[in-house]
Structure formats: C-alpha cells, structure tokens
Amino acid sequence: MPTENKNGQQTSAETKQRVSSGPNRATLPNSVEAEQNVLCCILRNTEYQLEMIAQLKEDDFYQFNHREIFAAMQAISEQSHMVGDENQANTVGFASVVDYLRREGKLEQVGDIDYILKLNELLPSTANYDEYISIVKRASTMRKLIRICGEVEQRAYSAGSAEEAITYAEEQIFNLSQGGANAGLVSLAEDTAKTMYAINERFVNPGKFRGIQTGFKRFDRMTNGLHGGELIVLAARPGVGKSAMAMNIVENVAKQGKTVAIYSLEMSKQQLIERMLSSMSTVPLAEIKSGQFTDPNASLARIRAAQNTICATMSLYGNDYAQIRPSEISSQCRRLKAQHGLDMIVIDYIQLMNSGIDPKQGRANEVGAITRALKLMAKELDVPIIALAQLKRDAEMRNLKGKDGQSGGGGEPVLSDLRESGSIEQDADIVLFIHREKDEEKGTTKHSLIVAKHRNGETGNIELFWLGKFVRFMDAETLAEQQIAMGGDEPEQQGNGELPDLTEGYRGGDEAEGGEFIPPDEGDVPEYVGEGESDVNIDEFEGEENKN
Structure with a gap:
C-alpha cells in the first residue's frame, strides 16, 4: 500500500x-x-x-x-x-x-x-x-x-x-x-439511461441506428441490418449456393463504402474475384473462365467497368490460406481495423478451419472452440462476422424424400442439421439456411433463405431467385426493381398482395458442386455448367455496371 x-x-x-x-x-x-x-x-x-x-x-x-x-x-x-x-x-x-x-x-x-x-x-x-x-x-x-x-x-x-x-x-x-477492458461488475443504471436515450433516438430518427444493409431487403427489415458483435451462420448443403450468397452480400456491403475482410478456405482469391466480376458485370462466369465470349467487346467492357468499381470504390481484403486458425484471423483483423477500418468479416467455411486445439478432443469440440472464438472476436472487434457452415447429409436426404414422404419434396433444414457441433447454433446470433426445392412435375427449382434463429428478432422464410449464369441471388423486391429499371412493366401484385411467381414457365437447374468447364465447339455459345441455370429468365438481365 x-x-x-x-x-x-x-x-x-x-x-x-x-x-x-x-x-x-x-x-x-x-x-x-x-x-x-x-x-x-x-x-x-x-x-x-x-x-x-x-x-x-x-x-x-x-x-x-x-x-x-x-x-x-x-x-x-x-x-x-x-x-x-x-x-x-x-x-x-x-x-x-x-x-x-x-x-x-x-x-x-x-x-x-x-x-x-x-x-x-x-x-x-x-x-x-x-x-x-x-x-x-x-x-x-x-x-x-x-x-x-x-x-x-x-x-x-x-x-x-x-x-x-x-x-x-x-x-x-x-x-x-x-x-x-474487463471492468468487472458495474451498475447497470448508467447503461439503462444510455439505452433509453438510444431508443428515443431510434424513434426520432429510425435510420440512425440501422445496421449494415445486406442488399436483401426483406432480410434487412427483419434484422434491421447486421450489427457489430453478431455472429451470423449461413449454412447449406454443398452446391446449393452458400458461397455465392456470401459473396453477393460482400458485394452489396462493399458498395456502401464498408471495409470487408474475406477468408476463403475453399476457393482461391482469384476464383472469388471471378465470381464477383461475373455478378457485377452480368457476364456469365463460364465465359469469364473460358475466355470465349459471345460478344467479346461488350463483355470485356462490362468486366472492365466492374473491375474499376472494385478497385476504385470497394475496400476488400482477402486471405485464402486453407489452414488458418481463429487466433490468426483475430490478429490480422485487429491490424486491419487499426490501419484501414473494418466493418464486416466473412469466413468460408467453419468446418475447414483449424481450431488449434488437440484433435484428440474430437471434431465436435474443435468446431465448438472455433465458433466460440468467432463470437468473441465479433464482440471484441465490434463487427458482424458471417461464417459459412455445412449441413449434415440428413438434410439433403429429407429434402429428397419430401414432407409428405414422396420423392421430389422439399423438407426444410432445421438447426439440428448443422454439421459436427451443436455449438454452432448456440453461439450464433442469427442462423440462416439456403434451401433449394425442386418440383419435378413442373420442372422448376425454387430457392429460399430461411431465418431459422434470430436472437433479437423474428424468423421466417424469404423467397430468393437464382441467376445461375451470374452466380447471383436476388430477392423479389430487388429483382422487380431491376426489371423496372430495364424498361419493363412494373410487376402486378396478386390478390394476396404478393408479387407474382416470376419462376413460372422457366426451368431451373442444379448448381453442380465443382465441375470443370468443357470448351464448346467453334461458333457455339459457351454453356455454363458450374452453377446451373436460373430461376428466372435472364437473357435481357443487366447489372448495375452496364446501365450507363
């Protein structure tokens, strides 16, 4: 003393x-x-x-x-x-x-x-x-x-x-x-007053406390955007489109001037950039990969416009090291936030990460250690973390069997389908599933985003539309806005107030996992085989980079 x-x-x-x-x-x-x-x-x-x-x-x-x-x-x-x-x-x-x-x-x-x-x-x-x-x-x-x-x-x-x-x-x-710093136990009286002030500010200015907008409008309304400290788990079976969905969110967030760090344990940085260029330029990914364009001048011009947007206006950082640990991600993101700022982290995907603990403890404990580290990282850095995850094969088998026990059904995934650890659903603030439902009789495929867990709000299903050639998901509102912007008529609403089924009359395809491009015969249009066909007609579809 x-x-x-x-x-x-x-x-x-x-x-x-x-x-x-x-x-x-x-x-x-x-x-x-x-x-x-x-x-x-x-x-x-x-x-x-x-x-x-x-x-x-x-x-x-x-x-x-x-x-x-x-x-x-x-x-x-x-x-x-x-x-x-x-x-x-x-x-x-x-x-x-x-x-x-x-x-x-x-x-x-x-x-x-x-x-x-x-x-x-x-x-x-x-x-x-x-x-x-x-x-x-x-x-x-x-x-x-x-x-x-x-x-x-x-x-x-x-x-x-x-x-x-x-x-x-x-x-x-x-x-x-x-x-x-860890201040220990403190009185909540001061924080209660601050919370009441924040509630009043939200009432006076609703947009002031809005989180990061993902570009999927109904989801943003349900969640009020993504907020610092949240761990968001995006899960699906292989080939359904979770990586594509994550990169679509990255694109939409980066266009708002936000800084995003991307950790891809499955794909290289070049593959991620090719997907983003395809999505932004509306040039089919198959053509970008093969170099065989149906209209070379127009396609290359759109790709260059997308490149300029990425380089000039987006703040994106990537790491494709396949054995990265949560502690390494935390260390790198601390430096990034201190030097350039940081608004969101995306990790693809949890089950490929190296936990750094003894493998003898079992894979479930390893995954649990990873998700706990990610949640603590989100709180420490005060940014949302989107972590992708695989679902068990049971979810796919249930989907094939269908809700009524017949083939071709659409049994939706549930939280227990998360692969290898119940800690994923426990640590996550939001759990999202991408669900693909095929109707063999009509020859259509429908996609939906299922909000299975939301710690601070509502859950529900959001209809998605898959633009396969461009590796891009869109929700009904955004798709309708694109159609209007292209000079089409505003979609009429059904009697129940919902948008009409835009997939009617179009045959969806499978998003095949992996798959190499097979060069077509000379003069033929390259056929996209990596991510499947689309839920909607996209022959006239244009992206933001080629409106001018």
Missing part, C-alpha cells in the same frame, strides 16, 4: 516507482499539475463538470489522493435530487466533496480540508479543461502501455509458442487502443 504525506500526496514508495528497462529508468508517466487542474475544473465549472467526469476514470489519476477525490466526485454526480418534476444529478462542489469524504472516513487521507480548498482556488479560469484532461489521459495510457509491456515480457518467458505470446500482446494493445 502506498503511503501519503500530510497533503495526501504519495511518498517515494509509489512516486519513485521505476521502469525495469530503458536507459533512464524514469518514473512512470504522470502530471501532478494536470491532475490538480482537472479536479479544480470539475469543482468550479458546474456547467461542464458531468462531461468532464464522463471522460475520465479513477485509474487515470496517478496520485492516490487524486484518485480518491475523483471517486468522490463520481459518486456525488451519480446521485440525484428533485428539481421541480425532474431528477437531476447533484452538483459537485467544495462542500459536497468535503462532506462525502468526511462521511467515508477518507478526508484526512487525501490532505484534509486544506488540500480540497487549495484545489478549489488553484486556477483563475477553467476554460482549458480539455487540455488538462488530455494530459491526464495521455499519461494514463502510457502507464497502461508500460504495464502491458511488462506482462508481455513475462508471457514471452512462459508461453508455449511464439504465436500465443504474439496474440496476447496484440490483444492487450488492441484493447488499450480501443479503450476496452
């Missing part, structure tokens, strides 16, 4: 604390004068004292007596009294601070009434309080950084691997840079 002199200032036991390294072995950074000035400003400036108190924490003060005085000020400001019909915070002043410290038995420890009086009369003006607060916070941050360096040094001696020590160092420094 540090000892204090008559004025409540720390003696050499604490103020002469030394740093273990460095040529000057200097005392820990602090400014007694700035701390005194801040306390004086709080005592004297009743108009801005609550704002000043809100910017500081008790441990920002180096001097023991200053910490105790500031803690008293905080306690007084959190109490309230009635003024007319309103509750208002008590005013922090010389008399109230002295009274509080006397009742707590700490007045003598901080230097008695004389020291509080000295603080109260220290400055002729409190106009420069921002400058004093800045000095105090800077010194506090430096002390915390020195403490972290000492802890990292100890971890470097005891860590089992270099990666463990580096990850620990990055986590601590990132938390310091973001101002985050």
Whole structure:
C-alpha cells in the first residue's frame, strides 16, 4: 500500500516507482499539475463538470489522493435530487466533496480540508479543461502501455509458442487502443439511461441506428441490418449456393463504402474475384473462365467497368490460406481495423478451419472452440462476422424424400442439421439456411433463405431467385426493381398482395458442386455448367455496371 504525506500526496514508495528497462529508468508517466487542474475544473465549472467526469476514470489519476477525490466526485454526480418534476444529478462542489469524504472516513487521507480548498482556488479560469484532461489521459495510457509491456515480457518467458505470446500482446494493445477492458461488475443504471436515450433516438430518427444493409431487403427489415458483435451462420448443403450468397452480400456491403475482410478456405482469391466480376458485370462466369465470349467487346467492357468499381470504390481484403486458425484471423483483423477500418468479416467455411486445439478432443469440440472464438472476436472487434457452415447429409436426404414422404419434396433444414457441433447454433446470433426445392412435375427449382434463429428478432422464410449464369441471388423486391429499371412493366401484385411467381414457365437447374468447364465447339455459345441455370429468365438481365 502506498503511503501519503500530510497533503495526501504519495511518498517515494509509489512516486519513485521505476521502469525495469530503458536507459533512464524514469518514473512512470504522470502530471501532478494536470491532475490538480482537472479536479479544480470539475469543482468550479458546474456547467461542464458531468462531461468532464464522463471522460475520465479513477485509474487515470496517478496520485492516490487524486484518485480518491475523483471517486468522490463520481459518486456525488451519480446521485440525484428533485428539481421541480425532474431528477437531476447533484452538483459537485467544495462542500459536497468535503462532506462525502468526511462521511467515508477518507478526508484526512487525501490532505484534509486544506488540500480540497487549495484545489478549489488553484486556477483563475477553467476554460482549458480539455487540455488538462488530455494530459491526464495521455499519461494514463502510457502507464497502461508500460504495464502491458511488462506482462508481455513475462508471457514471452512462459508461453508455449511464439504465436500465443504474439496474440496476447496484440490483444492487450488492441484493447488499450480501443479503450476496452474487463471492468468487472458495474451498475447497470448508467447503461439503462444510455439505452433509453438510444431508443428515443431510434424513434426520432429510425435510420440512425440501422445496421449494415445486406442488399436483401426483406432480410434487412427483419434484422434491421447486421450489427457489430453478431455472429451470423449461413449454412447449406454443398452446391446449393452458400458461397455465392456470401459473396453477393460482400458485394452489396462493399458498395456502401464498408471495409470487408474475406477468408476463403475453399476457393482461391482469384476464383472469388471471378465470381464477383461475373455478378457485377452480368457476364456469365463460364465465359469469364473460358475466355470465349459471345460478344467479346461488350463483355470485356462490362468486366472492365466492374473491375474499376472494385478497385476504385470497394475496400476488400482477402486471405485464402486453407489452414488458418481463429487466433490468426483475430490478429490480422485487429491490424486491419487499426490501419484501414473494418466493418464486416466473412469466413468460408467453419468446418475447414483449424481450431488449434488437440484433435484428440474430437471434431465436435474443435468446431465448438472455433465458433466460440468467432463470437468473441465479433464482440471484441465490434463487427458482424458471417461464417459459412455445412449441413449434415440428413438434410439433403429429407429434402429428397419430401414432407409428405414422396420423392421430389422439399423438407426444410432445421438447426439440428448443422454439421459436427451443436455449438454452432448456440453461439450464433442469427442462423440462416439456403434451401433449394425442386418440383419435378413442373420442372422448376425454387430457392429460399430461411431465418431459422434470430436472437433479437423474428424468423421466417424469404423467397430468393437464382441467376445461375451470374452466380447471383436476388430477392423479389430487388429483382422487380431491376426489371423496372430495364424498361419493363412494373410487376402486378396478386390478390394476396404478393408479387407474382416470376419462376413460372422457366426451368431451373442444379448448381453442380465443382465441375470443370468443357470448351464448346467453334461458333457455339459457351454453356455454363458450374452453377446451373436460373430461376428466372435472364437473357435481357443487366447489372448495375452496364446501365450507363
């Protein structure tokens, strides 16, 4: 325990604390004068004292007596009294601070009434309080950084691997840079007030607190967008289109000026870019892969326009290392957020990730460790993470069997179909399934996005339309808008208020998993075999990049 002199200032036991390294072995950074000035400003400036108190924490003060005085000020400001019909915070002043410290038995420890009086009369003006607060916070941050360096040094001696020590160092420094730390148990009264303020702001300005928009409008209305700290799991059987759906969301989010990090454990970065170019340019992916274009000049012009959009206006970062661990993703994304900002992370897909734990613990435990790490990462970085996942084969077999026990049915996937671990549904805030239902009699294929779990809202099914040649999903509203923009008539609504079935009369196809392109005979139009045909007629369909 540090000892204090008559004025409540720390003696050499604490103020002469030394740093273990460095040529000057200097005392820990602090400014007694700035701390005194801040306390004086709080005592004297009743108009801005609550704002000043809100910017500081008790441990920002180096001097023991200053910490105790500031803690008293905080306690007084959190109490309230009635003024007319309103509750208002008590005013922090010389008399109230002295009274509080006397009742707590700490007045003598901080230097008695004389020291509080000295603080109260220290400055002729409190106009420069921002400058004093800045000095105090800077010194506090430096002390915390020195403490972290000492802890990292100890971890470097005891860590089992270099990666463990580096990850620990990055986590601590990132938390310091973001101002985050484990504050322990705290009163929820302040957070309740902040929540009520946020609710009122949403009422006054509904768009202010909207999350990241995915471009799928009904889904965005159901979820109010994607929010920081959320883990969104997008699952489907192989070949149904989960990677395509994820890249469509990436495209829509990046067009809003957001920064997105993409981790593809299944496909290379070049394959992802080819898919995005196809989707944005409306040039069939098969033609891009083969280089055989039906209209070379027009197709290449549209692809170049899409390339310019990606390079000039989108902030995308990718990693296609197949054995990446959650700790590596976390480390890379911390650096990305610090250097360029970060708004969303996409991982394709969970079951291919390396958990970093002993495989003898079983694959279910490995996947559980991965999803838990991803959820913690989303909270730490305050970004939504979309993690793709595989479904069990049972879901496909049930789909083939059908709801009525007949072949060709459409049994929808359920949460228990998530492959290898129940931890996926447990850790996820939102669980989405892409469901494909084939009607052999009509010769059609329908797709839907199933919101199977939504921790903070409604669930339900959203109809999707698959534009296979362009590796692109669209919802009914967006598809209708595209048709109108192309000069077509606005779709008439059915008697029940829903859009008509745009798939009627068109035969859907399978999105074959994998599959190589087979060059056609000379003069023939290349046939797309990688992602199947479309749910709608797309012969005249145009994307955003070729409207001009």
